[in-house]
Amino acid sequence: MSKASHHSPFHTLGNNATIRTVDVVVIGGGIAGKACALGLAQLGLQTIEIAPDLGNPLPSPAGPQWGQRIYALSPSTQKLLAHLQIWDALDHSRLQAVRDMRIFGDRGEQADQLHLSAFEAGTPQLAWIGESNLIEHTLDQAARFQNKLEQIADTVKKLETDVDGVTLQLENHSPVRALLVVAADGANSPTRASIGITTSEESYSQSAVVANWGCTKAHLETAYQWFLPGGDIVAMLPLPNKQVSMVWSTSPENASDLLSLTQSDWDKKLGLIADGAVTKHLGALTLNSAPAAFPLRKIRAARFIGPDHNPKFALIGDAAHVMHPLAGQGLNLGLRDVATLLNILSKRESFRTPNDLVLLRRYERQRQGDTSALLWVTDRLKKLFSGSSNTERQLRNFGLGLVNRSHFIKRRLIERALGDIDFE
Ligand SMILES: Cc1cc2nc3c(=O)[nH]c(=O)nc-3n(C[C@H](O)[C@H](O)[C@H](O)COP(=O)(O)OP(=O)(O)OC[C@H]3O[C@@H](n4cnc5c(N)ncnc54)[C@H](O)[C@@H]3O)c2cc1C
DSSP: OOOOOOOOSEEEOTTSOEEEEEEEEEEOOSHHHHHHHHHHHHTTOOEEEEOGGGGSOOOOOOSSOOOSOEEEEOHHHHHHHHHTTOGGGSOGGGOEEEOEEEEEOTTOOGGGOEEEEHHHHTSSOSEEEEEHHHHHHHHHHHHHTOTTEEEEOOOEEEEEEOSSOEEEEESSSOOEEEEEEEEOOOTTOHHHHHTTOOEEEEEEEEEEEEEEEEESSOOTTEEEEEEOGGGOEEEEEEETTTEEEEEEEEOHHHHHHHHTOOHHHHHHHHHHGGGGHHHHHHOSEEEOSOOEEEEEEEEEESOSBSOTTSOOEEEOGGGTEEOOGGGSOHHHHHHHHHHHHHHHHHTOOTTOOTTOHHHHHHHHHHHHHHHHHHHHHHHHHHHHHHOOSHHHHHHHHHHHHHHHHOHHHHHHHHHHHHOOOOOO
16 A cells, blocks of 8 residues: 655754755666656655766657667566556557567577577466567656655765655755655666665676668567677567567677678678577568667676665665676566565555665665576576586587477476566
8 A cells, every 4th residue: 555654744954954854865867767656656755866968858759760778578567667657658559469488509500599489388478578668658648747855966966864864965956855765876886876776787798789771571470589609698688669679799899890780791691690590580680770789797786785884775767787698588587676675665564764774674674586587597597608618519509409499498497587566
């Protein structure tokens, strides 16, 4: 049940100056931050969201040009967005259902294939593919009509924690206070650093080159992925209107070469992947967007809440964890952080304020398992498929076929890919 907290909207500082106080400040204007801020306000909590990019509302994606950032959205993400009343408001003509996933080893042989199917899993679809802008734009629209939510386009200059809450000094606005601060400020989270939460980090020495393509053959609502010799991974995700979105993880040097290819260079490159498998499945491909590259790394924050003696902070999204995009799960995991935090706050006992230590510990405990499991699986897969010795090649190609024949393992893989959240 939603419940607002009742405290003074002003706080008196030592020098008698007053400062505006809200229940929660969310720092960050990515999808995790926007979804979290909206959900908190819907719970009746007075919420302020702060990020430099909130000043530039995104236009609704339209027309034949598809956005550069495309995501595979898991059913858990769909569930959260439905809970926030965002899912039905999305332009569904710009969402593509994925009914099959086909993952190939580097021999390109049918027997080395892992095939996951929505039909076999008894679910309508395994995932949806959509543009980042589509979701962000719809979240922006909803935020405009939510009177418990205020967005401030600014950067946080300084954070001061005391026994009751946190005072935030901003670059260009008056300071504000909050009982709880949610850090959703991305992989390099300045909030995480300023409250002294350490991270374990590892570079994959890879960049992901993304681009959208028109294809001459029907993609059959299938997401394809090829693990290539040497560690490159090429994913082709289906989009509406006979298009696919490519995510090619490769060395930074090759990534910068790929960015400058002409269409005819691309024709040759794509034709060579896994002995022509890409073109065999998708036909001729025509570039529909300028390719872009993103460096890839793994990050895990040591804590998902502020320091033990006085937490007052919760980390969500990439501020808490970053993973290789081979499983398309980073944002989905971040939105499960959001769902968990909203659940915990909505079910809190009436005597607990949103920054209660018990609630924050509950949040951290509940997010650790999901995060560790997904980071581990993604990292293991990445490393298994990067090995270039003959034994490693045979092991993984054989392994894909073996997993494909095990209904039990396939079921577990699908469950992990679908994610699970519940709202009460
Ligand atoms: C190539 C690629 C493909 C991917 N594909 C998928 C996929 O298919 N499915 C999936 O689930 N995930 C995918 N991911 C992962 C996904 O992109 C991220 O997990 C997700 O974007 C993280 O969202 P976020 O809101 O946590 O952080 P971000 O989107 O990074 O947002 C951070 C926000 O914080 C703000 N900020 C930064 N500094 C400050 C400051 N000092 N003060 C205030 N605000 C600040 C920024 O302006 C921004 O608004 C992919 C990633 C890559 C690289």
